[in-house]
Each structure stands twice: as structure tokens, then as C-alpha cells.
Amino acid sequence: MHQSSSDQDKSKKPSRGADIKVALIFVLLSMGILWEVSGYPITQSWGGVVNTWYVSAALFPMALGVLLLVLAMILLSTLMAEFSWRGLGKLAFYLPKVDTPLSKSRMLVITLLGSYVYILIPNCDFYLATCLFQLTITTQFYLPHSKMSRLLLWLFGITNAVLVLLCVGFEIADTGHDPITLLYYTDLICFSALAAALYWAWSIHDEQTVSPHMRNIVLVSLLVPLVMVLVFKYFLLVPMPTEGLIISLLDWLYYDLLGA
Amino acid sequence: MFEQFHSFSLILWDLVTEPSNILVVVLASFLGILFGAMPGLTATLGVALLTTLTYGFDVNTALLALLGLYVGAIYGGSYPSILINIPGTAASAATAMDGYPLTCKGEGGRALGLTTTASTIGTLFGLLMLVFLAPLIASVALQFTSYEFFLLALFGILISGTLTSEDLVIKGWIMGLLGLFLSTIGRDSLQFFPRFTFGYSELDSGLDIVAVLIGAYGIPQVIKMLAEKQALASSPPLARVFPEFRTIVKNSKHIVRSSMIGVGIGAVPGVGEDIAGWVSYSAAKSASPDKDSFGKGNPSGLISAETANNACIGGALIPLLTLGIPGSAPAAMLLGALMLHGVNPGPTLTTERPDFLLEVTAIMVLATLAMFCNGMLLAKHVVKLLKVPTPIFMPIVAILCVLGSYALGLNMFNLYLMLPLGVMAYFLIELKFPISPLVIGLILGPMADENLRRALLVSDGSLMPIFQRPVALILFTAIVLLIISQIPHFKGWHSKLLARGRKLWHKTKN
Numbered sequence: 001m002h003q004s005s006s007d008q009d010k011s012k013k014p015s016r017g018a019d020i021k022v023a024l025i026f027v028l029l030s031m032g033i034l035w036e037v038s039g040y041p042i043t044q045s046w047g048g049v050v051n052t053w054y055v056s057a058a059l060f061p062m063a064l065g066v067l068l069l070v071l072a073m074i075l076l077s078t079l080m081a082e083f084s085w086r087g088l089g090k091l092a093f094y095l096p097k098v099d100t101p102l103s104k105s106r107m108l109v110i111t112l113l114g115s116y117v118y119i120l121i122p123n124c125d126f127y128l129a130t131c132l133f134q135l136t137i138t139t140q141f142y143l144p145h146s147k148m149s150r151l152l153l154w155l156f157g158i159t160n161a162v163l164v165l166l167c168v169g170f171e172i173a174d175t176g177h178d179p180i181t182l183l184y185y186t187d188l189i190c191f192s193a194l195a196a197a198l199y200w201a202w203s204i205h206d207e208q209t210v211s212p213h214m215r216n217i218v219l220v221s222l223l224v225p226l227v228m229v230l231v232f233k234y235f236l237l238v239p240m241p242t243e244g245l246i247i248s249l250l251d252w253l254y255y256d257l258l259g260a
Numbered sequence: 261m262f263e264q265f266h267s268f269s270l271i272l273w274d275l276v277t278e279p280s281n282i283l284v285v286v287l288a289s290f291l292g293i294l295f296g297a298m299p300g301l302t303a304t305l306g307v308a309l310l311t312t313l314t315y316g317f318d319v320n321t322a323l324l325a326l327l328g329l330y331v332g333a334i335y336g337g338s339y340p341s342i343l344i345n346i347p348g349t350a351a352s353a354a355t356a357m358d359g360y361p362l363t364c365k366g367e368g369g370r371a372l373g374l375t376t377t378a379s380t381i382g383t384l385f386g387l388l389m390l391v392f393l394a395p396l397i398a399s400v401a402l403q404f405t406s407y408e409f410f411l412l413a414l415f416g417i418l419i420s421g422t423l424t425s426e427d428l429v430i431k432g433w434i435m436g437l438l439g440l441f442l443s444t445i446g447r448d449s450l451q452f453f454p455r456f457t458f459g460y461s462e463l464d465s466g467l468d469i470v471a472v473l474i475g476a477y478g479i480p481q482v483i484k485m486l487a488e489k490q491a492l493a494s495s496p497p498l499a500r501v502f503p504e505f506r507t508i509v510k511n512s513k514h515i516v517r518s519s520m521i522g523v524g525i526g527a528v529p530g531v532g533e534d535i536a537g538w539v540s541y542s543a544a545k546s547a548s549p550d551k552d553s554f555g556k557g558n559p560s561g562l563i564s565a566e567t568a569n570n571a572c573i574g575g576a577l578i579p580l581l582t583l584g585i586p587g588s589a590p591a592a593m594l595l596g597a598l599m600l601h602g603v604n605p606g607p608t609l610t611t612e613r614p615d616f617l618l619e620v621t622a623i624m625v626l627a628t629l630a631m632f633c634n635g636m637l638l639a640k641h642v643v644k645l646l647k648v649p650t651p652i653f654m655p656i657v658a659i660l661c662v663l664g665s666y667a668l669g670l671n672m673f674n675l676y677l678m679l680p681l682g683v684m685a686y687f688l689i690e691l692k693f694p695i696s697p698l699v700i701g702l703i704l705g706p707m708a709d710e711n712l713r714r715a716l717l718v719s720d721g722s723l724m725p726i727f728q729r730p731v732a733l734i735l736f737t738a739i740v741l742l743i744i745s746q747i748p749h750f751k752g753w754h755s756k757l758l759a760r761g762r763k764l765w766h767k768t769k770n
Contacts, residue, residue, distance in 0.1 A: 018691055026434060033441065036456060046451055054716035057453035060709040061444045068437045075430050105487035110683055113479070113658060117679045121662070122672065134655050141486050141651035220652050228659060236313055238667045241675065 020079050026072035033065035105141075112137045115160045123163050123183070124190040125244025130225035132156065132194050138217045146210060151200055159193040187244040267615060272622040281324055281626070288325040289630035290638065292332020297348045297642050299340055299485070301657060303333035303533075305477045307593040308470055309660055311600065312667040319601045320619065326597055327620070328627040330590050334533055334570055335379040335631050339643060342371045342562075351533030351569040354541040358554065358561035365557055373502045374559055375566045376635035378515065381508070382567035383628045385519035386526065386574020390581075391621050397582040401607035406715035407725055411735035413708035416585050418742050420530025420697045427692035429746045435693050439701020440708065442467055449710055462673040469596045471665040471674035472681055472702060476695050477589070478661035479682020484689075485654045502636070507559050514544050514564045522568035526575020530700040532588035533569040540568030574624070581605050581617060585704060592699050600668075 040058035041051050053059065112133065120129035136156040139149045163186055170182050201218050205211050229247065232238045234254055240247055275281050288310070295306035306329050314322040337349030342359030355375065362371040404412070417440065421432025445456045446466030457463040508515070518540040525536040544564035545554045554561045576587030577594075584606035586592035598605055609616055665678040685695055719725050726732045 022688070022691055022693070026438075033456075040453065040455070046453060049451075051451075052721065054721040055450060055713050057448040057451050057455055059716075060712060061441065061455060064437055064441050064444070068434065068441065071430055071434050071437065075428065075434065078428065078430070102487060105489070106483060109483045109486050113482070113679060116658075117662065117675055121675070130659055134659065137486070137655045137658075138651050141489065142649060216652070220656075224656055225659065228663065232663055232667065236667075237316070238312075238663075239670065241666050241672060 016079055016082050020076065023072050023076040023079060026068060027076065030065050030069035030072055033061060033068065037061045037065060108140060109137070112140070112156070115156070119160045119163055120190070121241050123167055123186045124242060125183075125187045125246045126240040126242050127225050127229050127246040127250075128187060128190040128194060128244065129242070130228070131221050132159065132190060132197070134225060135194070135197055135217065135221040138221065139214075142217060143210060143213055148200065148204060148210065148214060152197055155193055155197055159189060162189055183242070183244050187246075191245070264618065268618045268622060271615065271618050272625060275320070275324075275622055275626060281321070284321055285324045285328040285623075285626050285630045286634065288328030289332040289627060290634050290642075292329035292334075293336035293339070293631070293634055293638070293642055294332075294645060295329065296333035296336025296352070297339040297645060298653065299346050299348055301333075301481070302349055302477050302589075303330055303337075303351070304473060304589040304593050305481075305657075305661075306330075306333050307590050307597065308473045308477065309664040311470055311593060311597040312664050314597075315600060315668060319603060320623070322597065322601055323620065323623050324626065326594060327623050328630055330594065331383055331570070331573060331624070331627040331631050332634065333590070334573060335376070335566075335635060336642070337569075338375045338379070338566055339372070339639065342375065343368055343643060349533075351537055351572075352565075353534055354537035354565035354569075355562060357541060357565070358556070358558050361555070361557035362559070362562065367557070369502065370504060371559075371562060372635070372639050373504055374507060374562055376632060376639070377504070377508050378563040378566040379570040379635070380628055380632045381515055382519055382522055382570035383573055383624065383631070385515075385567075386523050386571040386577075387621055387624050387628070388574070389523045389571075390574045390577050390624075391617065394578055394582050394617055395610065397578060398607050398610045401583050404607065404731065405729070406711040406718065407729060407732045408735065410708050410711040410715055411726070411732055411739065412583065412585065413704040413711070415735055415739050415742075416529030416579075416704055417697055417701050417708075418739060419528055420700045421694065422742060422746065423528065423531045423535060424694040424696045425692070426694070431691075431693045432697050435688070435695065436697035436701045439698035439703075440705045441701075442472070442698070443702050443705020444709065449706065450713055462671070467677065467702070468665075468669060468671070468674045469702060470593075470668050471678045473589075473593055473596070473699060474661050474665045475678035475680075475682035476685040476699060478657060478664075479679065480686035480689050480695075482654050482658045482661070483683070483686045485650050489650075504559075508563070511560050511563045514547075514560050515567050517543060517547070518564040518567035519571040522571025523575035523578075525568070526572035526587045527578045529579060529585045529587055529704075530589070530592075530696045532576070532590075532696065533572040536572040536575075537565040537569040541565045577620065577624075581609060581620065582607060584707065586700065589696050589699055592703050595703060 037058045040056070040061075042053050042056045042058050043051050045051060046057075116129065116133040120133060133156075136152045139146075139152045143149050166185060166189070167182070198218065201214050204214060229240060229250065233240060233247070233250070243251075291310070292303070292306060295301045296303060307326055310325055310329050311322075314325045317325070333349065334351050337347055337352030338355045338359065340346045340348040341352040341356040343363055345356050345360040347353040347356055359371050359375070362368065417436035418433060421434075421436045422429050423432075425432030443466070445463055447454050447457070447464050454464060521540045521543060522533075522536045525531055525539060526533070541554075541561055541564055544560055545551055548554065548558075548560060550558070572588065576591040579585045579587045580591045580595055582605075584595065584604070586595045595605060603609070603613065603616065661678065661682075662675060665674045666672065668674070685698075689695060715725070716722075726736050
């Protein structure tokens with residue numbers, strides 16, 4: 001279906017607005033690069049050797065900074081031709097838009113991923129962290145707008161908050177704690193959250209519409225991380241990022257009980 | 261020639277007579293088909309993840325696995341293209357044009373059979389070109405000095421940015437420069453001076469390529485597939501998959517042309533299988549007397565697209581092995597994998613490891629045969645995977661990305677790096693900034709940096725040798741012409757000149 005030129009302009013403008021923001025970021029980045037590189041030795045001595053400009057470590061980044069600045073300015077000027085200057089003066093132009101369903105979904109995925117990578121994995125047993133993450137994120141998008149997805153999201157958020165407070169508290173207290181003790185507490189918190197989530201999942205087993213899906217989600221969330229841990233740890237001999245209670249139990253089963 | 265064929269036969273025999281090799285290549289090919297078939301997974305991500313898993317293997321076994329997956333993934337993308345009109349990988353986008361209409365006519369099995377055969381022929385043709393052209397290019401490349409390598413790296417990044425950019429070309433160039441900038445992070449190789457490390461010792465050795473690639477290719481797909489709630493349509497029941505040799509023979513002209521297009525495009529740095537597929541499809545349509553049937557289930561369209569995107573694999577390996585410049589994104593990941601195993605692709609490869617090219621060829625032959633067998637026997641079962649709901653499947657991909665980026669160096673910092681790079685890549689892709697030039701820039705950055713400084717050191721800071729050495733001058737001219745050709749003023753002048761030329765031509769004809 002053919003769009004009229006005014007329709008095409010309207011559909012182009014929002015993405016051109018975003019393009020302009022990105023171009024401005026690149027202008028700032030290139031200026032940052034040049035500012036940083038200006039502090040590098042160009043003709044001064046480094047490592048006991050007198051430098052010349054053409055073998056200086058600053059040459060290549062400086063050239064890149066200049067080229068990036070030039071290209072970013074060209075991009076900016078090209079985009080300005082298609083976009084109204086008036087919009088640039090408003091603060092609202094620079095603020096991210098989070099009112100559309102797509103933006104909200106994006107932010108949700110990024111937040112969940114970020115919590116998993118920066119809070120759960122470094123502080124909890126990898127298996128527990130992965131189960132909790134998989135359970136939460138799958139429910140959000142497989143059973144959206146359901147009571148279960150809201151409950152799990154709250155649970156995930158509270159668990160992360162408690163973990164952060166616990167870790168910060170230990171740091172502030174500086175009790176000379178054994179890191180194993182901290183890991184024990186964080187594993188207990190994560191395990192409790194997972195247990196609560198599984199209990200809630202079981203409690204809706206009477207609901208015909210939701211229960212079969214929830215059952216699949218729970219099975220996948222428990223089994224897939226287990227398979228991954230077993231394959232990576234015992235077949236490929238890759239240690240997990242954080243090995244806590246569950247992985248210690250698996251180690252005991254595999255090495256001591258089965259005598260592998 | 262006879263000696264080379266004899267060596268090749270011996271290497272192939274050694275590989276085939278080891279049952280573990282057969283198992284590895286069949287499994288890897290199957291895994292590749294799965295990776296290709298699932299929308300959201302890419303051949304590059306598959307090779308990146310498998311690189312971490314095969315780190316402990318010996319070179320040949322690792323190559324069997326990686327090349328098996330690469331070949332399988334490029335082919336596997338055709339499954340959802342044909343069956344549910346959703347390309348499994350970008351390389352199979354053109355396949356959907358005629359593949360899906362064939363499924364709608366109830367000929368899904370036939371379409372998959374044609375795809376499998378065309379992909380096999382395309383890959384083998386690409387291999388033939390690799391075997392014939394690679395030694396020639398390597399012998400020329402041995403004459404290259406630092407200036408040529410610097411200009412080659414620059415040209416590779418520019419052409420990748422030009423051809424992969426869907427919107428403004430300048431976006432592709434900016435991404436290339438961004439990739440070059442990311443490659444400068446860490447201690448430089450000539451003076452060991454810390455650049456952009458800001459006091460973090462973890463950044464001293466630079467950014468881990470595997471973590472960056474997993475972030476750039478894996479995380480955007482996870483965010484996109486989940487946030488956009490892309491639901492897969494259910495595929496219709498599939499009849500038996502069988503090769504149709506008569507149709508293949510009837511389309512032999514299309515196959516030869518598509519193979520050559522695939523190899524040619526594959527050899528261009530950073531430009532991948534997706535462009536090869538489209539260019540070949542367009543060429544087949546233009547050359548066909550029955551243009552109107554294209555897009556309605558014409559087997560020629562299907563065969564052309566699939567032959568080209570698989571021939572691209574061999575083409576992408578040509579600059580990779582001879583110059584150390586990857587011809588496509590999965591080839592870029594292969595470069596990282598080869599370097600991890602102590603193999604340094606480039607002009608000196610033929611002297612350091614004279615039989616390496618033949619080993620790669622033998623491995624690719626095995627991988628192609630494994631792909632053919634897996635495709636013919638297992639297509640119906642692979643298709644069942646398409647029924648797995650995206651919200652269940654994509655978090656598993658996210659977890660694999662986490663493990664993949666951690667597993668290689670057992671370094672949590674790679675994990676912390678992967679996510680923000682992935683999020684940045686997602687937003688840039690949404691704004692039509694291509695990722696391939698960034699990856700090419702990241703990989704070719706050290707080559708460009710070292711060779712530029714080395715060249716200037718030899719010439720005492722003079723750039724005159726660029727104009728005195730013929731290859732350097734050709735590359736420099738190509739770069740200048742490429743940049744000028746994108747300037748709007750020149751574009752307008754050029755099209756006016758072409759139009760005038762056409763008018764004159766018609767006048768003289770009449």
C-alpha cells in the first residue's frame with residue numbers, strides 16, 4: 001500500500017528524532033575520545049623511549065575521534081534537513097518515551113536481564129538465579145496481564161532489593177565476613193523466593209485456562225537450567241559463575257556419591 | 261594439482277575413518293540447522309556459542325563443529341522461511357518469496373527438498389572457488405606491506421558499511437568507526453600504553469570479541485522477540501522431503517549464476533549471506549522469461565536464493581583464510597575461533613600450515629554432506645521446534661548468551677560487558693544502524709592500527725608510499741571513489757550522466 005508523502009514524513013519523523021539523539025550522542029562520544037586522547041603521549045617520552053607522532057598510541061584513536069566527529073556532524077546536518085529545529089529546544093524531546101506497550105515491554109526485558117546479570121548471578125547460586133529469572137521472564141510474556149505474572153514480578157523485584165540491601169549491608173558492616181556466609185544467606189533468599197513462586201504456581205492448579213501453561217513454565221524453568229548446569233559443569237568442565245548450595249549438592253552427588 | 265588432490269583425499273579419508281569426527285560433524289550440522297531454523301537465533305550466535313564450547317577441543321575437531329554448525333545454520337534458516345513465511349536467519353529472507361507460496365500450494369516437502377539440494381550444490385561450488393582462488397590471492401597478498409593491509413582493513417569497513425546499511429550509508433560508516441574505536445580499548449600492541457581503560461585492569465587486554473559478538477547478535481534478538489511478542493505461526497503438516505534432481509538440472513543456469521554471485525558477495529568483507537540471497541533472486545528474476553511467476557512459487561527463485569546464500573560460505577572463507585579479513589559475520593566469529601586455537605589466518609597461513617586450506621576444504625565437504633543428510637532425514641522433526649512458544653524459548657537463548665560469554669575466559673567482566681553492549685546494539689539496530697560494520701571494525705581494528713603505525717614508522721611519517729605502490733594506490737582510489745559515490749551531489753551528477761548516456765545510445769541505435 002502506497003503511503004502519501006506527508007504520511008511518509010510523519011512516519012519518518014519519530015525515527016529521525018531518535019536518529020538525531022543518537023547523532024548527538026556520537027558527537028559527544030567523539031569529543032570525549034578526543035579529550036581523552038589529548039592526554040596521551042604523542043611526542044613525549046613513554047616507557048623510557050622518546051615518541052614520535054606517527055608511532056604514538058594516540059595516533060589511531062585521534063584519527064578515529066576526528067573522523068567520528070566529522071561523520072556524526074554530517075549525519076546530524078542531514079537529519080536536521082528532515083526534522084524541525086523547534087523540537088530540539090524542548091526537554092521532552094530528549095527524554096525517553098516509556099508510555100507505549102512496546103517501550104514498556106522493552107524496559108521490562110532489559111530490567112529483568114540486568115537484574116539477572118548484575119544482581120542475581122554474582123550473588124546467588126547460578127541454578128537458583130537462573131530458575132528464578134526464567135520463571136519470572138517467561139511468565140511475563142507467556143501469561144501477560146495475569147495475576148501470576150504480577151505476583152512473580154513483585155517477588156522478583158523484592159528478592160533483588162533484599163539481595164542488594166544484604167550485600168550493601170555486609171560491605172558497610174565490614175565484619176571481615178567469610179564470603180561463603182554471604183553466599184549462604186543469598187542462596188537462602190533466592191531459594192525462598194523460588195519456593196514461594198512454585199507454591200503460587202501450584203495454588204492455581206485448579207484454574208483451567210492458566211494452569212497448563214503455568215505447569216509448562218515451571219517444568220521448563222526447573223529442568224532447562226539443570227540440564228545446562230549439568231552439561232556445562234560436568235561435560236564441558238566449565239565452572240558456573242557462582243557455585244552455591246545447589247551446585248555444591250550436585251558436586252557431592254556427582255563426585256562423592258556417583259564416584260565420577 | 262594431482263598432488264593437492266591426493267593430499268586432499270588423504271585428509272578426507274583420515275577424517276571420515278574417525279567415527280568421533282562423523283558424530284561431531286553430524287551433531288554440529290543438526291545443531292546448526294536448529295539455530296538457523298529458530299527465528300531469533302543466528303549463525304553468528306551459534307558459532308560464537310560453539311566457540312566457547314569447543315575451546316578445549318583440538319583444532320580439527322573444533323573446526324568440524326564450527327563449520328558444521330555454520331553450514332547447517334545458513335541452510336536451516338530456509339525452514340521457517342518456506343513453512344511459515346518467517347526467515348529463520350537474514351540469509352533466508354529471499355527464500356520466503358517463492359518458498360512460502362510453494363507451501364501454500366501443498367508442496368512444502370518439495371520446497372525443502374529443492375532447498376536442501378540447492379544449498380548443498382551452492383556450498384560445494386563455494387568450496388571449489390575457495391580451493392582455486394585462495395592460493396592465488398594468498399600469493400598476491402604475500403607481496404602486501406603494512407600500507408596495503410591498513411588500506412584493505414579500511415576498505416573492508418567502508419564497503420561493509422555501504423552495503424549493509426538499510427538507511428543512510430553514513431550510519432554504516434559510523435558503526436565501522438565505532439567498531440574501530442572499541443578495538444582500541446586496552447593496552448596497544450606496539451607500546452603497551454593503556455588506552456581508554458580508565459584504571460580498570462580488566463580492560464587492559466581489550467574487549468573480548470566473543471562476548472561482544474554474543475552481546476551484539478544474541479541480546480538484541482532476545483529483547484526484540486520478547487518485547488514485540490512475535491508469535492510463530494503453526495506450520496502445515498509436511499509430506500516427505502525428497503530431492504528433485506530433474507528440477508535442479510532444469511535450473512542449472514540459475515545455479516551456476518547464483519553460485520558465482522554468492523562467492524563474489526561472500527568475498528566482500530562484512531557483507532553476508534542475506535545480500536547474496538537477494539541479489540541472486542533479483543538476478544534470477546531478471547534473467548527469467550517468466551518474471552511474473554516469481555513470488556508465486558517459482559522453484560527457480562527458491563533455488564537461486566538458497567544456492568547463493570550457501571555459496572557465500574565458501575566465498576566468505578576466501579578473504580578470511582588468505583587475508584585474515586572475514587567475509588561475513590559468522591566468518592568474523594570463525595576468525596576469533598581460529599585465533600583461539602593458535603591458527604592465524606592471513607597470507608602467511610600457506611607457509612605456516614601448508615595443508616590448512618585442504619583440511620578446511622575436507623571439513624567443509626563433510627559438513628555439507630552432513631547438512632544434506634540431516635536435511636533430507638530430519639526436516640520433519642526440526643519443524644516441530646517451531647511450535648515452541650517464543651516466551652519459553654528466548655529466555656533459554658538469553659541464558660545461553662550469559663553462559664557463552666562467561667565460559668570462554670571464566671571472566672565475570674565479560675558478562676557485565678555483554679549486556680550493555682547488547683542493549684546498545686538493540687537500539688542501534690532498531691534505528692537502522694547496521695551491526696556488521698561494528699563487528700568488522702572490532703576485528704580489523706588491531707590490524708588497521710598496527711599496520712598504519714608500522715607503515716609510517718618505515719616511511720618516517722610519510723604517506724607518499726600510498727601513491728607509489730600500485731596495490732595501495734588502487735585501494736586508496738577505491739576508498740575515495742566509494743566515499744565520493746555516496747555524496748548526494750555526486751550521486752545526482754552521476755545519474756544525470758547515466759541518463760544522458762542512455763539517451764545518446766538510443767539515438768545512435770535508431
